[in-house]
Amino acid sequence: MAGTTNQLVAWVHGLDAAGYDPAEYDQVVSSGEQVTIGLLAIALQKLGVPARSFLGWQAGVRTDAAHGKARIVAIDPGPVMSCLEEGKVAVVAGFQGIGPDGRVTTLGRGGSDTSAVALAAALGADRCDIYTDVDGVYTTDPRIVAKARKLERITYEEMLEMASVGAKVLETRSVALAMQHRVRVQVLSSFEDKPGTLVVDEDEIVESQVVSGIAYSRNEARITVQQVRDRPGVAAAIFGPLAEANINVDMIVQSVSRDGQFANITFTVAKADLARAQAVLERAKERIGYERLVTDSNVVKVSVIGVGMRSHAGIAHRMFQTLADKGINIQAISTSEIKISVLIADEYTELALRALHSAYGLDAP
């Protein structure tokens, strides 16, 4: 049924590209999943499998009123539970629910995975299986690193970090929800009948790797504010206007000139925000007091991720050494408890991924 929802969205945009009522948008767009669940129930019945479909409101999926990007507030497990108790497969429309005023809502990006996890939590299910177009979570992108391995298990925290740096097997929202409710999630292929990757709580992983995976994101752009007079309040002068413009800043590095009077301040923003960020900083040039802006879109953020990092030293050092050995310059660094990210020139992406994958002992035998 690919394309159906796109067609519905196109019809709405065709009538009113900008100012359309989001509640009516939801009324129209939610019908795509409605068609799919009805047809799937019929297909299952035809195979002799008792089944019945549920729209979001029929499955008790209550959301807030934020049409087009609603959040699930609560799920009444009653209707689906009754169906299961009758021995039927419940086919529930994802991506939709019912708002406080009785209108149909859609959940926005990642809404289908989120619906599944939320329903599994409400039902107290043993596991939530998400069938998708990949067969699991890999140690890194197998299109780049031939020796990438499929992980049997990964923790919620690692999965979140993977998603946050571009490995979009599951939407961040659904993983966060699974973590919150301790719902075990399996990612597996719609096309092959074999186990996928289980996303679980840390204590379910008996012997964890120090590093579980290496992810990358080409979604970043670098900005360097050169020759800023190094004085108290200069960071606020730069990042205040960006925050006001609703632009998220990620990695930040400050380097001070030899005489200690000037600094270069480097940071990253989403590529989509680059032009806007530049404009904001140029408007604030006098207030900040810098010489010039240098920007670079040809960068990639490479991240090494693993809950084992918490208890192991030397992980960062190995990363820096490995990249140095390949002659790859690190432009910025950021870390979290279970992740180290570096910004490098994007022409080194494949080289860096393969080298790090080997260095952390992740290569398939």
Added chain:
Amino acid sequence: MAGTTNQLVAWVHGLDAAGYDPAEYDQVVSSGEQVTIGLLAIALQKLGVPARSFLGWQAGVRTDAAHGKARIVAIDPGPVMSCLEEGKVAVVAGFQGIGPDGRVTTLGRGGSDTSAVALAAALGADRCDIYTDVDGVYTTDPRIVAKARKLERITYEEMLEMASVGAKVLETRSVALAMQHRVRVQVLSSFEDKPGTLVVDEDEIVESQVVSGIAYSRNEARITVQQVRDRPGVAAAIFGPLAEANINVDMIVQSVSRDGQFANITFTVAKADLARAQAVLERAKERIGYERLVTDSNVVKVSVIGVGMRSHAGIAHRMFQTLADKGINIQAISTSEIKISVLIADEYTELALRALHSAYGLDAP
């Protein structure tokens, strides 16, 4: 949006042509109107007209559980009334409602008109306007009789009789419902901005024509059972087996032979039932005791309709005389309180309609 619902039906039939679950069929097919109401609400808003869409269940349309051909049980006018009180146009999905178990139902044939009339009744509306592809109800088919006139008003009873003999401007179900709840219905064109025909209670028509319209139906076939021995119980022997086979019989004429021993019994059935009716009668030949069956599909039923008939004599006589003057043989006759129908050879359809239209003074000046 023409074709959307057909596409949905085709998808269901593609999965399971015969045995599909009618509740799931409704889940799928009801989404067509869902798309339409959302888009219409957006289009109205774009024009500056406040509007909001309602699905059947959101508009409080409760039906029985007969999926695919549900009947409206009750409508809670609250939600739509609130919308109207806020000064908004309520765009309600026709053809659908919610069954006693909370599942989506569709109303089947004529469901959209019926939804509109039922909602108008529940709201206590002054009038229910039905926009369609014709601009009103005519004294007869204007494609055949150039002098046909659009009626300003017509009674429910006349409209029902018109519909029952083929003039399908409104579905019978919706007219019957309008009559029951005394909802004034206006039929008018979607394409032209001018008044249509008002379907109203008899006491709203100050000076009624004796005859309001002349309708015809090519949907009938004639069967003559020849040389039946004329004895008590012979009608039961013929019509009993047909009733058991669920075949409706309409006009019935019995003519007795000169010696009073044999009769010919002529009647009509729907063309679609003709072959089945023949088979039933042939199986019962011995029990009935007749010489042979003669059938004819080349017949038309022409009906003269008007509430004024109740108080005027001579209407039938004028019909028979007019047809006789044109040399048209009447094969069967049936009457109701406000209708006289005759069966004639269908090659005379146009001639008969034009002659009767003039004879009853209906021609446009």
